[in-house]
Amino acid sequence: MPERVTLRDVAVVADVSAKTVSRVVNGDAHVTPTTRARVQRAITELGFQPNLVARSLRVGRADVIGLVVESLADPFFARLTSAVEQAAHERGLAVMVSSVGNQVPERESLVVESLLVRQVAGLIVAPMAQDHGYLAGARQRTPVVFVDRLPEGIVSDAVLVDDLAAGEVATGHLIDHGHRRVAFLGSELRNPTTRLRLAGYRRALARHGLDADESLVAVGAGSAGEARSAAEQLLGGERPPTAIFSSNMRCSLGLVPLLHGSGRTDVAVVSFDDFPMADSLVPAVTVIDHDPEVIGRAAAERLFRRLEDPDADAETVVVPFRLVPRGSGELRPPGATAGPDRERVQDPVPDDDREQDMAHHGVEGGRRP
Amino acid sequence: MPERVTLRDVAVVADVSAKTVSRVVNGDAHVTPTTRARVQRAITELGFQPNLVARSLRVGRADVIGLVVESLADPFFARLTSAVEQAAHERGLAVMVSSVGNQVPERESLVVESLLVRQVAGLIVAPMAQDHGYLAGARQRTPVVFVDRLPEGIVSDAVLVDDLAAGEVATGHLIDHGHRRVAFLGSELRNPTTRLRLAGYRRALARHGLDADESLVAVGAGSAGEARSAAEQLLGGERPPTAIFSSNMRCSLGLVPLLHGSGRTDVAVVSFDDFPMADSLVPAVTVIDHDPEVIGRAAAERLFRRLEDPDADAETVVVPFRLVPRGSGELRPPGATAGPDRERVQDPVPDDDREQDMAHHGVEGGRRP
DNA sequence: AGCGGCGTTGTCATCGATGTCAAGGCAGCG
DNA sequence: CGCTGCCTTGACATCGATGACAACGCCGCT
Numbered sequence: 012m013p014e015r016v017t018l019r020d021v022a023v024v025a026d027v028s029a030k031t032v033s034r035v036v037n038g039d040a041h042v043t044p045t046t047r048a049r050v051q052r053a054i055t056e057l058g059f060q061p062n063l064v065a066r067s068l069r070v071g072r073a074d075v076i077g078l079v080v081e082s083l084a085d086p087f088f089a090r091l092t093s094a095v096e097q098a099a100h101e102r103g104l105a106v107m108v109s110s111v112g113n114q115v116p117e118r119e120s121l122v123v124e125s126l127l128v129r130q131v132a133g134l135i136v137a138p139m140a141q142d143h144g145y146l147a148g149a150r151q152r153t154p155v156v157f158v159d160r161l162p163e164g165i166v167s168d169a170v171l172v173d174d175l176a177a178g179e180v181a182t183g184h185l186i187d188h189g190h191r192r193v194a195f196l197g198s199e200l201r202n203p204t205t206r207l208r209l210a211g212y213r214r215a216l217a218r219h220g221l222d223a224d225e226s227l228v229a230v231g232a233g234s235a236g237e238a239r240s241a242a243e244q245l246l247g248g249e250r251p252p253t254a255i256f257s258s259n260m261r262c263s264l265g266l267v268p269l270l271h272g273s274g275r276t277d278v279a280v281v282s283f284d285d286f287p288m289a290d291s292l293v294p295a296v297t298v299i300d301h302d303p304e305v306i307g308r309a310a311a312e313r314l315f316r317r318l319e320d321p322d323a324d325a326e327t328v329v330v331p332f333r334l335v336p337r338g339s340g341e342l343r344p345p346g347a348t349a350g351p352d353r354e355r356v357q358d359p360v361p362d363d364d365r366e367q368d369m370a371h372h373g374v375e376g377g378r379r380p
Numbered sequence: 381m382p383e384r385v386t387l388r389d390v391a392v393v394a395d396v397s398a399k400t401v402s403r404v405v406n407g408d409a410h411v412t413p414t415t416r417a418r419v420q421r422a423i424t425e426l427g428f429q430p431n432l433v434a435r436s437l438r439v440g441r442a443d444v445i446g447l448v449v450e451s452l453a454d455p456f457f458a459r460l461t462s463a464v465e466q467a468a469h470e471r472g473l474a475v476m477v478s479s480v481g482n483q484v485p486e487r488e489s490l491v492v493e494s495l496l497v498r499q500v501a502g503l504i505v506a507p508m509a510q511d512h513g514y515l516a517g518a519r520q521r522t523p524v525v526f527v528d529r530l531p532e533g534i535v536s537d538a539v540l541v542d543d544l545a546a547g548e549v550a551t552g553h554l555i556d557h558g559h560r561r562v563a564f565l566g567s568e569l570r571n572p573t574t575r576l577r578l579a580g581y582r583r584a585l586a587r588h589g590l591d592a593d594e595s596l597v598a599v600g601a602g603s604a605g606e607a608r609s610a611a612e613q614l615l616g617g618e619r620p621p622t623a624i625f626s627s628n629m630r631c632s633l634g635l636v637p638l639l640h641g642s643g644r645t646d647v648a649v650v651s652f653d654d655f656p657m658a659d660s661l662v663p664a665v666t667v668i669d670h671d672p673e674v675i676g677r678a679a680a681e682r683l684f685r686r687l688e689d690p691d692a693d694a695e696t697v698v699v700p701f702r703l704v705p706r707g708s709g710e711l712r713p714p715g716a717t718a719g720p721d722r723e724r725v726q727d728p729v730p731d732d733d734r735e736q737d738m739a740h741h742g743v744e745g746g747r748r749p
Numbered sequence: 750a751g752c753g754g755c756g757t758t759g760t761c762a763t764c765g766a767t768g769t770c771a772a773g774g775c776a777g778c779g
Numbered sequence: 780c781g782c783t784g785c786c787t788t789g790a791c792a793t794c795g796a797t798g799a800c801a802a803c804g805c806c807g808c809t
Contacts, residue, residue: 063497064433064499068431068433068434073433073498082462084673086455086458089454089458089461092452093453100478105495106478107475108461108475109474110462110465110469127429128429128430130432268659268660288655288658291637291640291641291657292661293640304453
């Protein structure tokens, strides 16, 4: 029994050529049933398994897809990874994962390169880099689907949430509940989704005629601990916020324990992304919910379609988000009275119209050119 | 400019053989500095990247490690995955991930096989299968490190937490706080860690002279929702538990919202594994904490060492766990008085001795033969 | 001058699969 | 019987890298 059984070993036992064994293994029609049965017996007897590395080299492409995310431990990306892996597995593809970290966006191109030299059939990338020109050459032979944001400098398939709109909805929700000092808590600005959510925050402020106060913007939190410290500073300022838009799960995991631990559950919170126990806390946390599993699956499907039809036009899929009111986002600022905010003179639209506008934003999924 | 630059292309430009280019790429000493510089220039000019699939085929092993876990979305495994990927990346290795799911332990061997045919250099496996004999042959060429439990039927490297001891500590903690109706909430019994934690639970009961009541054992929860339903049944029974040992994070994510949502925060809880917000809830959740990052890193290091020394003896690394009292596990049962439990006549050891005993369990890490 | 040793370089086989295309066998038709 | 077409099979090159080892040149020593 040789250490590794090859086509040749099977060919000897079955008294055919290795090519015929290959035909049987790959379901090629050009084999007689008699020969086929004989080869199958030999395959079973020897426990033959094709060497997929050899096949990949010959074919020029591995049956593996690459996934690049910021962090595999991040709950959002963990669930996205899981969805991608499951979709790939259903197609007989393996998944090679790689993380970029949150310190050096330029690592993205190195990480992607390390997947390309392994001949991955395709890539799903949650981008952090400023410029995706590095992918221009590779994309002729390796399809790429971007998740969470559009690439810069190239046209590619993508699966997105509208971060700007979501940031605007989250912030608008707080403003609609009377808050005039709304803070933004976010990760590094080199993270494109942070920038978009911040832009949405600012657009909501502007839309309500509120001045943007940069002392209410705390970005750069690379961990839950840093988010916690940043929130502490926000709340300890001269004119502290009465509400906080926490622009990703990681920041929320720093902010919420702080508020609960320091008895500041009076501060209104909208969290971008749901997280465990958010609805069990008192008050339960209002969230912008977008499902990483939906994103992961959509990205994988998009990639499979691209593999089948390399020359089709690039397509962007926008997946829906929704605001889930649970309590923390509906808290009123100190001194505010119940009911519609009477100070709001710039926008006479009734509340129900605004709710509908939000529902429109929250439900809309579709295609973006 | 050819589509793909090979050693041969570089060799032509540099006027050397492909073998010399290979020597330069691999840092072989047998190249003159003059030749080396000339080749480097050609490499840069052509943008050459070695084809790692070709190398893998020739060498007989890919520079990829495989990781097999139950679910990539599970927070515990997500963090373990992240730690493994980072450790691998530091070594220039890629990571191929695969999930088994929680329904069919036998899928493990199929999943492992799909990694083996891709010539992974080594495997890290969080096992679910009943028998690891399927790995006996492969292990001669592909090192395996098991995480979380020892394999069945083969001797292999492993990185473990002592699930039985941890289950015993968790349950003992509840008993020490006066509970006599302690329930066990767990996943499927085909999951070996569930079985060990249940055994620990039973051992704690026995140690305190308490009869095991099977109506207090709820296993089979495949999701947080199912855990929630199981907990509902436990609490709705004729003689409901006053305390619950939730034997994994997933069960806790079902149980804790139930308790909070139904006003049953009087039920004492110890959760195996920490989770986000556990310490922000009221009462904060007492947990058995073991760090998946420590496990992941230890597993990766063990695998790297195995790759360097394939013939060394198998080794098991036991990583520490600790009980983190936060409130939920220290709740007293209804009608209990404060202070030491006067009903405990079988064990006259004072509380401080027992605390020390637990600290001993919680701190101990080391090697197991 | 001749020999031996050492360092560098190159040739060629190898890894294990698949693609390309020729060859052989058989059936049908004139 | 000879020719043509179709189907099956096999030979051999290919994928792109590395391992094994021979060949060559140079230097130092006798």
